[in-house]
Amino acid sequence: MCDYIGKDFGADYPDSICINGYLWDMDSGHSDPSGEFDWLYTNGGEMPCPECNPSNLIQGMYEENQNIIDSDYMECPICGGVLRDDYGWADQICEYCGKNIWE
Ligand SMILES: [Zn+2]
Ligand SMILES: [Zn+2]
Numbered sequence: 156m157c158d159y160i161g162k163d164f165g166a167d168y169p170d171s172i173c174i175n176g177y178l179w180d181m182d183s184g185h186s187d188p189s190g191e192f193d194w195l196y197t198n199g200g201e202m203p204c205p206e207c208n209p210s211n212l213i214q215g216m217y218e219e220n221q222n223i224i225d226s227d228y229m230e231c232p233i234c235g236g237v238l239r240d241d242y243g244w245a246d247q248i249c250e251y252c253g254k255n256i257w258e
Contacts, residue, residue, distance in 0.1 A: 159206040164198070176208035177201065231256055 163171035164180040171178040179199030187195045203209075231238055236251030247256050 157204065157207040159204050161205070163202060171199070171202075172196075173204040173207060174200075176204050178204055229256075 157173050159171075159173040159178075160169045161171045161178070162169055163178050164182065166182065170181045172181050173179075174196070177200050179196035181196070183198035184194055184196040187193070229238055230236070231249040231251060231254075233254050233256065234249060234252040236249055238247060238249060238251075238256070248254070249256055
């Protein structure tokens with residue numbers, strides 16, 4: 156959990172809050188009838204927090220993109236950035252570090 160606040164749920168004001176590394180929609184939920192928590196969020200919990208949970212974020216993006224386009228991914232062996240196979244792997248330049256991953 157960190158103090159991340161972002162606009163990840165479609166509002167034009169900050170509407171996302173980080174709880175245990177995952178983002179929740181601040182516009183969702185209700186107060187906790189048991190009084191144990193200040194507020195119970197009902198929408199969220201799937202988007203990893205970019206601030207305190209970035210490794211899961213890459214994995215999440217990977218899975219999300221995988222569902223949209225049937226494309227191949229691999230990790231740059233030099234910087235660890237996630238690369239997409241747009242033009243075939245034969246001559247792939249890493250878009251993050253600019254190095255040819257096959258050299
Ligand atoms: Zn966080
Ligand atoms: Zn790289």
